[in-house]
Structure formats: C-alpha cells, structure tokens
Amino acid sequence: MPELLTADQMRAVERAAIDNGRVTGLDLMERAGRGVIAAMLEHWPHFAVTPGRAAVLCGPGNNGGDGFVVARLLRDRGWDVTVFAYGEVAKLPPDAAINAQGWTETAPVQPASLFTDLREECDLIVDAILGIGATRPLQGAIEATVKFLNEYKPGERKPRDRCRIVSVDLPTGLCSDSGRPLGSAVRADLTVTFHRAKPGHYLSDGPAHCGRLSVQPLGLDREPTYPHETVSATLIGEETLKRGQVPCLGKRAGGHKFSHGHAVVAAGSVGKGGAARLSARAALRIGAGLVTVAPPPAALIENAAHLDAIMLHAIRDARGLEEMLTDERIKALCLGPGLGGDRARDLVPVALAASRGTVLDADALSAFADDPQELFAMLHDRCVLTPHGGEFARLFPDIADRLDAMPARGPAFSRMDAARAAAARAGCTVLLKGPDTVVADPDGRISLNPAVYARAAPWLATAGSGDVLSGMIAGLLARGDTPHEAAATAAWLHTECALEFGPGLIAEDLPEQIPAVLRRLSANSP
Ligand SMILES: NC(=O)C1=CN([C@@H]2O[C@H](COP(=O)(O)OP(=O)(O)OC[C@H]3O[C@@H](n4cnc5c(N)ncnc54)[C@H](OP(=O)(O)O)[C@@H]3O)[C@@H](O)[C@H]2O)[C@@H](O)CC1
Ligand SMILES: Nc1ncnc2c1ncn2[C@@H]1O[C@H](COP(=O)(O)OP(=O)(O)O)[C@@H](O)[C@H]1O
Ligand SMILES: [K+]
Numbered sequence: 001m002p003e004l005l006t007a008d009q010m011r012a013v014e015r016a017a018i019d020n021g022r023v024t025g026l027d028l029m030e031r032a033g034r035g036v037i038a039a040m041l042e043h044w045p046h047f048a049v050t051p052g053r054a055a056v057l058c059g060p061g062n063n064g065g066d067g068f069v070v071a072r073l074l075r076d077r078g079w080d081v082t083v084f085a086y087g088e089v090a091k092l093p094p095d096a097a098i099n100a101q102g103w104t105e106t107a108p109v110q111p112a113s114l115f116t117d118l119r120e121e122c123d124l125i126v127d128a129i130l131g132i133g134a135t136r137p138l139q140g141a142i143e144a145t146v147k148f149l150n151e152y153k154p155g156e157r158k159p160r161d162r163c164r165i166v167s168v169d170l171p172t173g174l175c176s177d178s179g180r181p182l183g184s185a186v187r188a189d190l191t192v193t194f195h196r197a198k199p200g201h202y203l204s205d206g207p208a209h210c211g212r213l214s215v216q217p218l219g220l221d222r223e224p225t226y227p228h229e230t231v232s233a234t235l236i237g238e239e240t241l242k243r244g245q246v247p248c249l250g251k252r253a254g255g256h257k258f259s260h261g262h263a264v265v266a267a268g269s270v271g272k273g274g275a276a277r278l279s280a281r282a283a284l285r286i287g288a289g290l291v292t293v294a295p296p297p298a299a300l301i302e303n304a305a306h307l308d309a310i311m312l313h314a315i316r317d318a319r320g321l322e323e324m325l326t327d328e329r330i331k332a333l334c335l336g337p338g339l340g341g342d343r344a345r346d347l348v349p350v351a352l353a354a355s356r357g358t359v360l361d362a363d364a365l366s367a368f369a370d371d372p373q374e375l376f377a378m379l380h381d382r383c384v385l386t387p388h389g390g391e392f393a394r395l396f397p398d399i400a401d402r403l404d405a406m407p408a409r410g411p412a413f414s415r416m417d418a419a420r421a422a423a424a425r426a427g428c429t430v431l432l433k434g435p436d437t438v439v440a441d442p443d444g445r446i447s448l449n450p451a452v453y454a455r456a457a458p459w460l461a462t463a464g465s466g467d468v469l470s471g472m473i474a475g476l477l478a479r480g481d482t483p484h485e486a487a488a489t490a491a492w493l494h495t496e497c498a499l500e501f502g503p504g505l506i507a508e509d510l511p512e513q514i515p516a517v518l519r520r521l522s523a524n525s526p
Contacts (some may be wrong), residue, residue, distance in 0.1 A: 002240050004233040004448065005196045007132035007176045007411065013195065017220050025095040028218055029062065032168070032194050033069025035216025036126070037077070039192040040166055043212065051078035052123030055115060057145065058100070059129035059172070060087030065096025066168045067128025068103045075107075079124075083107070084115045086129050086142055112141040116148055122163050125149065127186050131169035132176045132198065135410045137183030146173055150187050167191040170200060171209040178414030179206025179436075180407055187211070194218045199233055199448070203415050203436045207452035233416055233438075233446040236492040241521060249489070249518055251287060260289030261331040261478030264324070265471065266315070266347055267295035268340040268363070273303050275338030275362070278464050278507050279471030280310045283334065285514040286475035286490070294324065296343070318350040325354040332357035334474035336364035336386075337467040352378040357477030357486070361386045361470040369394035376426050381442075383428035384483045386470050392432055396422045416446050429483040431473070431491060433466060439487045447484065449491035457498035464507030469494045471511070493517055 005013065017023045041048045054074050058067035068083065075081045089100045089109055103109065127149075129142055138146055149165060165188045170176050173185030179200040191210035193201060195218045200206045207213075234240060241249075251260060263283040267276035276293055284291040290311065295303050297314040304312055315321050324330070333351050335344065335358070344367035351358055360375075365387050368375035372395045379385075385395075393400035399421050402413045415432060419440035423430040432438045435456070437449040451457045469490055476486035497513035498505055 002235045002237060003196055004199045004202070004235055006199060010132060010176075010195065010198065013220055022222075023219065025062075026098060028194075029065050029069055029095050029099060031218045032066045032216070033073055035194060035214075035218070036066065036070045036166065036168055036192045037073050039190065039214035039216055040124070040164075042214070043190050044164060047124070048077075051080075053080045053121055054082070054124040054126060055122045056081060056083045056126040057112075057115065057129050057172075058083055058085050058109075059131075059142070060092065061130070061133045062093055062096050063128050063131030063133065063168055063172075064092060065099050066131070067126060068096065068099035070126050070128065070168065071103055072099070074124075074126075081107075083109050084112050085109045086112045086145070112145060115145060125163060125165045126168065127165060127172050127188060128168040129172040129186075131172075134170070134173060134175065134182055137408070138173045138185075139183075142172065143184060146184050146186050150184070164189045165211075167210065169193050170198070174200055174206060174209050175407065175410040175412045175414075176200040177411035178407070178417070179203035179209075180412045180414070181205060181209065182407055182410050182412065185209050190214065192216055195220050197235070199414060199416055202235070202448060202450040202452060203438075207435075207450075213453055233448045236439075236447050236449045236488045238521065238524065241489060241492065249287065250522060255289075257289030258329050260287060261475075261480065262290040262292070262327075262329050263288040263332040263334065263471075263474045263478035264292045264294055264313075264330050265334040265337070265474065266321070266339055266343075266351070267293050267299060267303060268338040268343055269296055270299045270302055272338040272340060273299055273306070275464060275467040276334075277303065277306055277310070278467040278511070279334050279337050279474065280307070282468040282471030282511040282514070283332075283475030283478065284310060285511040286472045286479075286493070288332070288475040288478040291475070291478075292330075294321070315347075318346045321347050321350045322354075325350070325356070330356060331480070332359070332474045332478035334359045334361070334470050336361035337470060339363040341367045348375070349378055352380065352383070355380055355382060357474070357483065358383045359386060359470045359474045359477065360384070361466065362391070365391045366394055372396070379426050379428045381428055382477070382483060383426075384431060384473055384477070384487045385422075385426060385428065386431045386433065386466065386473065386487070388433045388466060392418070392422065396425065399425075416440070416448070420444055420446060429487055431469075431487045433469070437491045439484060439491060441484050445484060447488035447491075449488065449495060451495040451498075455495055455499060457495050459501070459503060459505035460495070460498045462506055465494070465498075465505075465510060468497075468507055468510040472514075
C-alpha cells in the first residue's frame with residue numbers, strides 16, 4: 001500500500017475502527033500477534049518444521065501486549081517460550097493486561113534482569129518492548145537489553161548465527177516518524193509492522209535497524225484513508241506510477257517532437273561539460289522531444305564532439321539565455337550540473353524569470369549559499385530543487401541543524417519534516433537526495449522513494465548519478481508533468497535504472513537503462 005502513516009495517524013485509524021464498533025482493541029492485538037507469526041514463518045520456514053526456544057521481551061504498553069499474544073501463539077506451535085517483562089505487568093493498558101493475564105495463568109513472567117542469562121540458548125528473540133509509543137531516549141533495563149542485543153554481531157559467536165531477532169512493529173527505540181534512534185535502538189533481523197508501514201521504517205537509520213520489513217494486515221482496509229493534507233507520505237512505486245504516470249511516460253500516437261517538449265540544459269566551461277551532457281542524455285531518454293545543451297561558446301566544440309541527437313546552442317551569458325528563451329517551445333530548463341558558480345549566478349536569475357519548469361541542482365544551489373534568501377525570492381512554483389545533504393545544509397542551515405541534533409524526544413525531526421520545511425521556505429518542490437529520497441511540496445505533500453530493502457541500490461553512490469536525476473526531472477517537466485510528479489517519478493525511475501544495471505554501474509549507464517524500465521512499466525500496465 002502506498003501510504004505511510006505516522007504514529008498519530010495510525011492511532012487515529014485504530015481509534016476510528018474501534019469507535020465505529022467494527023473491531024475491538026483486543027481483536028487488533030490478536031491480529032498483530034498472528035501477523036508476527038505469519039511473517040516469521042514466511043522468512044524462516046524452518047521455524048514451522050522445528051520449533052525452538054524463544055525469549056519474548058514484553059514492554060509496558062500495547063507493544064508488550066502484542067508480545068504476550070506472540071508468546072502464546074509460539075507456545076501453541078510447540079515452542080519453549082520464556083517471557084520477560086519490562087515494567088510492571090499490573091500497570092499494563094487494558095488489552096495488553098488481558099493477554100498478560102492469560103499468559104501468567106499458565107506460565108511465569110521473568111523480570112527483565114534475568115534475560116541476559118537465557119539469551120544464548122535462544123533460537124528466536126521477540127522484541128515487543130516498545131513500538132510506536134516510544135517517546136524518549138532509552139534508559140535503564142531497556143537500554144541495557146538493547147545494548148546487549150546489539151553487541152552480538154552476526155558470526156561473532158555461534159549462538160548469534162542461529163538466533164533471530166524479530167521486532168514487533170518497530171525495533172525498540174526507533175522513532176516511528178523519523179527512523180532515528182531515540183538514544184539507541186534494537187538492530188533486528190526482521191521487523192513486522194501492521195496495516196501500513198511507518199515513515200521510520202524507510203527514513204534515515206530505520207532500514208538498518210529493521211533488517212527486513214514485513215507489513216501485515218489488521219483488517220482495517222475499509223477504514224477511511226487520509227485526505228492528501230494529512231497523509232504523511234506516499235511511497236512511490238510501480239503501483240502509483242501505473243495509476244498515474246505511465247501514460248505520460250509513453251509517447252502519444254500522432255504527436256511530434258515539439259508536442260513532447262523541449263528541454264535545455266545549461267553547461268559550464270571547457271572541460272566541465274560531462275555533467276550537463278549526462279543530464280541532457282537522461283532528459284532525452286525519458287522522452288523529451290528535443291534536448292539542447294547550452295555551453296559557453298568556447299566549449300561548443302568540446303560538446304559537439306560528444307553529442308549527436310542532443311542539440312547545441314552556445315550562450316555566452318545571461319543575455320544569451322534570455323534570447324534563447326524567447327522560444328516559447330522551450331518547456332523546461334536544467335541548471336547546475338557542471339555549471340560553475342559564476343555562470344550559475346549569472347544564468348539562474350534569467351532562467352527563473354522565464355517561469356518554465358526549472359530544475360536547480362549542484363552549482364545552481366551552492367552558488368547561493370551566501371544568501372539563500374536571494375534565491376528563494378526568485379523561485380516559482382514550477383521549480384524543483386534537488387540538493388544532496390551538503391547542498392541542503394548550505395541553503396537551509398537551520399533545518400539541517402535540526403536533523404543533526406540528537407533527538408531528545410519522539411517524534412524526532414525527520415527528513416520528511418526537513419524537506420517539507422525547506423519546500424515551504426523556498427516556495428517550490430524540494431527533492432532531498434539519499435537512499436531515502438524525499439520529495440516535498442510547499443503545501444506539505446510528500447512522496448518518498450526508498451532505495452532500501454529489496455530496492456537497495458548502493459551503486460548509485462557514483463559521480464554523476466545526481467546529474468542524471470536532474471536531467472530526468474527536466475525531461476519530465478518538458479513533457480508537462482507537474483514538478484512534484486516529475487521529481488517523484490524520476491527518483492523512482494533513477495533507482496529502477498540502477499537496479500536494472502546492477503553492480504559496476506557508472507552514471508553513463510543510467511540513462512541507457514531507461515528504455516528497459518519503461519518497457520517493463522508499460523508491459524505491467526493495465
Ligand atoms: N495503534 C494500533 O493501531 C495498534 C497497536 N498495536 C501495538 O501497540 C503498540 C503501541 O502501543 P502503545 O501506544 O501502548 O505504545 P508502546 O510502543 O507499547 O509504548 C508505550 C509505553 O512505553 C513507555 N515508554 C515510552 N518511551 C519509553 C522509554 N524510552 N523507556 C521506557 N518506557 C517508555 C510509555 O510510557 P510513558 O511514556 O507513557 O510513561 C508507555 O508505557 C504498537 O506499536 C503495536 O505494537 C497493535 O496491538 C495493533 C494495533
Ligand atoms: N547508497 C545509495 N543508495 C541509493 N541511492 C543513492 C545512494 N547514494 C547516492 N544515491 C543517489 O545517487 C544520487 C547522487 O547524487 P549526487 O550526490 O548529487 O551525485 P553527483 O553530484 O555526483 O551527481 C542521488 O539521486 C542519490 O539519491
Ligand atoms: K518493538
């Protein structure tokens with residue numbers, strides 16, 4: 001499912017279902033526990049054949065309640081289960097208390113302090129200490145347990161090789177809205193969450209702590225989905241693209257090159273043109289009808305030696321760009337890759353005054369580090385800024401500081417919050433790059449492209465891959481996509497291209513994978 005829900009939103013969905021009488025909290029807890037067992041057996045089928053020994057660590061809230069359900073279900077399957085309680089069982093909330101009572105009627109609950117003695121003999125540890133209710137940095141017995149679990153590195157000791165850690169809903173200590181550990185957090189092998197994934201499963205350190213992710217149903221699919229304003233984020237995926245974007249990624253029968261848009265990529269001085277050429281190649285491959293690279297006159301020959309289908313038009317300075325932009329058929333601009341700081345400062349104001357779809361990346365962002373406000377004053381709602389972390393910190397230093405500061409409380413300030421705040425300040429779409437690329441609009445709308453779990457694409461950490469991304473966005477803007485759609489679609493395709501190519505990827509390879517990815521998308525379209 002494409003929506004991600006924050007902890008508050010998840011609680012609201014649960015509350016609405018209970019208030020409407022469709023389900024009880026106890027039912028949901030039972031379903032959650034069953035979901036954990038289902039996911040565990042799916043990932044480790046041998047556990048279905050050979051039950052082993054499990055330790056279930058139950059916390060002071062409903063996450064702990066889920067733990068008691070899991071403990072019972074494991075025991076029903078023949079497991080030897082020991083439950084450890086973090087906090088007083090007598091103070092558990094009502095549904096968790098019912099499940100705890102069911103357990104204590106038949107078996108003891110051990111104090112947390114005894115857990116470390118047993119651990120080495122376990123095949124499975126169920127972390128049901130804290131879930132979406134983790135609000136402050138871990139301390140005391142919980143912190144000690146988390147430290148103990150995490151110090152066992154796979155392969156270091158024999159028992160750890162076979163002992164799996166499953167976290168219920170979230171690894172204890174991980175902030176569900178930001179993916180940032182509140183002090184410390186469990187490093188699980190598998191995390192099983194319910195109904196919808198939470199932003200923290202995808203953002204920042206979340207994936208490293210979750211291990212693998214399974215989203216299990218709670219039977220809440222008939223509950224109202226959130227209106228756009230309150231959806232914390234949409235996960236970009238084939239599903240969303242199939243519904244919305246594929247027609248735009250194809251070419252219209254009977255169209256001509258100008259009906260698919262003309263994109264212009266400004267290039268820098270002699271010897272610096274590679275980045276702009278990469279952007280241009282990506283813009284053309286994504287389907288812009290025409291793409292022109294615009295270098296200074298001295299670099300014309302260099303670019304001519306490299307380009308065929310991509311056109312060339314030398315522009316000496318801002319006036320040259322102004323003249324070029326009298327051609328109304330130019331629909332999108334890309335400025336930044338290899339542009340150089342001086343040329344960026346010269347060209348950007350004219351480019352922005354032309355009010356076309358405009359991608360600003362690299363030098364076009366860093367050139368305004370001394371006075372970001374000067375840039376923000378010129379931006380308009382057809383712009384997309386594509387900063388990586390360093391460029392983001394230059395333009396939005398205070399926002400970046402909030403992301404760097406150690407979180408004192410949950411929910412912690414997230415990369416989604418940061419991108420949203422930046423978009424509101426800049427007044428345009430901001431794409432914050434990373435394995436968790438966030439696309440934010442000034443109205444708060446967020447799309448997230450996770451290049452994690454099965455979509456991990458570490459080969460994208462290669463020089464020039466960002467230039468390709470900005471070219472893809474410019475190409476889609478030229479074709480008429482909105483800034484948000486163009487940025488989100490390009491981010492997803494960019495990762496898919498990396499996955500299509502695989503190891504050994506360099507930036508030049510990325511645009512060449514676009515046809516295969518588009519072919520697959522159209523084959524899978526209804
Ligand atoms: N919502 C749903 O739809 C469904 C939810 N379900 C399950 O419920 C879970 C949410 O339950 P929850 O709200 O009770 O929160 P939970 O994570 O158990 O923690 C709260 C407790 O922890 C405490 N605490 C907090 N921080 C702490 C710290 N650092 N160190 C120590 N203690 C700390 C906090 O204490 P307090 O801050 O109030 O003093 C409170 O006692 C959810 O993750 C899922 O597993 C499913 O059953 C099915 C449907
Ligand atoms: N480990 C990674 N996993 C997924 N994507 C990555 C990773 N490292 C980098 N990327 C992506 O690669 C691109 C790099 O862009 P950028 O840092 O601007 O590089 P360059 O300036 O060399 O073009 C971004 O789209 C970023 O999201
Ligand atoms: K947990």
